[in-house]
Amino acid sequence: MKDYKGQINSIENIAKDVVKITILSALNDCCPGQFISILCPNKIIRRPFSIADFNEKEKTITIFVKYKGEGTKYLQNLNVGDYINFIAPLGHGFKIENKKSLLIGAGIGIAPLLFLKKELDKNNIKNYLISGFKANDEVIKGSDETKIGGSVLDDIEKIIEDKKIELIYSCGPNTVLEKLSKIAKKNNIKTQVALEKVMACSMGVCKGCAIRLFRNNEIINKTVCHDGPVFDACEVMW
Amino acid sequence: MMSNTSNTINTILKNPHNGNSFELKSPLLCASGTFGYADEYEGLVDFNELGAIVTKGITLEKRPGNAGERIFECDFGLINRIGLENIGINDFINEKLPILKQKNINFILNIAGSTLEDYEKLSYIANENDIKALEVNVSCPNVKHGCLEFGLKPDLLFELVKKIRANYKGFLIVKLSPNTTDIKPLAQSAQSAGADCISAINTIRALGVKVNFENNKFNKKFVQGGLSGACIKPISLYMISQIKQVVVIPVIALGGIYNLNDLFEYISVGADAFQVGTANFLYPSIASDLAKALKDFMMKNGFSCFEELKKEILNG
Numbered sequence: 001m002k003d004y005k006g007q008i009n010s011i012e013n014i015a016k017d018v019v020k021i022t023i024l025s026a027l028n029d030c031c032p033g034q035f036i037s038i039l040c041p042n043k044i045i046r047r048p049f050s051i052a053d054f055n056e057k058e059k060t061i062t063i064f065v066k067y068k069g070e071g072t073k074y075l076q077n078l079n080v081g082d083y084i085n086f087i088a089p090l091g092h093g094f095k096i097e098n099k100k101s102l103l104i105g106a107g108i109g110i111a112p113l114l115f116l117k118k119e120l121d122k123n124n125i126k127n128y129l130i131s132g133f134k135a136n137d138e139v140i141k142g143s144d145e146t147k148i149g150g151s152v153l154d155d156i157e158k159i160i161e162d163k164k165i166e167l168i169y170s171c172g173p174n175t176v177l178e179k180l181s182k183i184a185k186k187n188n189i190k191t192q193v194a195l196e197k198v199m200a201c202s203m204g205v206c207k208g209c210a211i212r213l214f215r216n217n218e219i220i221n222k223t224v225c226h227d228g229p230v231f232d233a234c235e236v237m238w
Numbered sequence: 239m240m241s242n243t244s245n246t247i248n249t250i251l252k253n254p255h256n257g258n259s260f261e262l263k264s265p266l267l268c269a270s271g272t273f274g275y276a277d278e279y280e281g282l283v284d285f286n287e288l289g290a291i292v293t294k295g296i297t298l299e300k301r302p303g304n305a306g307e308r309i310f311e312c313d314f315g316l317i318n319r320i321g322l323e324n325i326g327i328n329d330f331i332n333e334k335l336p337i338l339k340q341k342n343i344n345f346i347l348n349i350a351g352s353t354l355e356d357y358e359k360l361s362y363i364a365n366e367n368d369i370k371a372l373e374v375n376v377s378c379p380n381v382k383h384g385c386l387e388f389g390l391k392p393d394l395l396f397e398l399v400k401k402i403r404a405n406y407k408g409f410l411i412v413k414l415s416p417n418t419t420d421i422k423p424l425a426q427s428a429q430s431a432g433a434d435c436i437s438a439i440n441t442i443r444a445l446g447v448k449v450n451f452e453n454n455k456f457n458k459k460f461v462q463g464g465l466s467g468a469c470i471k472p473i474s475l476y477m478i479s480q481i482k483q484v485v486v487i488p489v490i491a492l493g494g495i496y497n498l499n500d501l502f503e504y505i506s507v508g509a510d511a512f513q514v515g516t517a518n519f520l521y522p523s524i525a526s527d528l529a530k531a532l533k534d535f536m537m538k539n540g541f542s543c544f545e546e547l548k549k550e551i552l553n554g
Binding site for chain 2: 200205207219
């Protein structure tokens with residue numbers, strides 16, 4: 001984990017309120033599920049973003065920025081060549097296993113899964129990425145299957161069965177992940193979820209983003225920023 | 239002003255009543271709750287430039303902290319309601335203390351409790367383990383029992399500090415709360431009960447509110463906790479100016495410290511050292527960066543030591 005100066009390599013609109021930003025920096029290692037924390041002017045805390053891609057050769061990382069407020073507005077208005085300051089790589093990412101995998105992304109939650117898919121493909125691990133969006137203009141490309149409207153979890157049990165899925169990775173709003181955790185428990189299928197929570201320090205220090213896990217019949221505290229953001233869905237106390 | 243190239247920002251916090259003192263390589267410290275137990279920041283901070291780090295508030299037993307949302311960002315401020323999540327004194331002594339000692343990091347142990355007995359035990363343990371400096375948290379607004387209760391009643395605070403003083407021989411700092419109409423009697427109580435130093439201020443009670451109109455209805459979110467960050471600086475400046483009217487022991491300033499000017503402003507109301515808090519979240523290296531900036535300023539402007547700079551600001 002280090003403080004980096006990054007230069008905007010490209011910035012483009014990819015969906016309603018979402019821009020894709022590619023950042024050139026000295027960061028030379030990161031894994032899917034990890035995130036970066038960006039300094040935004042006049043804001044009291046940094047803004048965290050999942051890494052959507054990492055190009056080791058070109059030394060670039062990609063993030064998706066969805067408009068939420070002043071911090072994301074600043075990032076969306078950056079130009080190619082502009083500099084930003086970020087801390088990376090943060091958190092613990094997905095634990096990749098050689099198992100037939102289903103990747104489920106809800107909305108902007110697709111970001112870390114695109115990076116994960118690339119890694120799984122690289123390692124010849126069979127996978128299927130399904131993503132869901134509220135409307136046509138919100139679709140972010142790159143999935144094997146895209147659902148528009150409704151829930152990304154509709155028919156998910158059938159997909160698990162048909163494709164003989166052994167492991168699920170997911171990212172999206174808590175409501176979706178909580179529902180998924182119930183499906184995972186019911187089907188006894190290991191599920192890793194990347195969570196999002198407002199965080200102040202982004203390195204496990206302030207305990208501002210603590211969540212509770214139920215593990216070995218004990219309730220334990222973990223921080224989303226440092227211990228996570230990836231957790232076993234069946235352990236999370238939603 | 240004297241021109242001297244061997245300028246130094248070393249400073250000694252000293253209680254003129256009993257001679258108790260705490261030596262700092264620099265007047266820049268990291269505030270409790272914003273720096274963990276120090277080892278987390280390795281690689282991002284130059285520990286050589288820091289005066290000391292103040293540990294996360296430690297209680298007798300480990301605490302899980304508050305459930306639900308703990309952070310609320312507002313304009314130029316941050317509201318937190320962590321609720322003193324910490325590993326407890328035993329794990330601190332067994333797991334964190336050896337790391338701090340091995341890395342030779344100067345630190346101040348921050349303690350908090352629900353009862354007088356909690357504080358008595360904690361200070362006894364600190365003394366037994368030869369912990370050089372203790373910051374007594376009597377000002378956390380985020381726990382249901384104790385803590386802030388001791389910090390708002392001068393007679394209760396006197397009794398508490400007196401008991402801690404009896405157990406603890408090291409440098410004793412009392413961290414005061416701004417959640418009071420008059421901070422002066424509290425500062426006096428702390429001093430007369432034997433505190434060596436005062437740190438001020440802890441966070442200010444606040445309520446973060448967010449109202450969104452979505453899907454034809456209003457969604458409301460409330461986060462009640464303690465406010466910190468740039469927006470509390472004027473309040474802290476006022477509180478410290480009040481404290482300095484009634485005590486002679488040193489005062490460590492906290493509240494919205496981001497740049498050199500903030501340090502100068504705090505010196506102008508009588509601060510002897512500084513704790514950087516919320517700013518650590520934005521710039522993890524800010525305290526060590528400020529220490530370097532302070533040194534550079536002193537060198538450029540011919541101040542040979544921090545004491546000289548303080549005098550110049552206070553009397554100039």
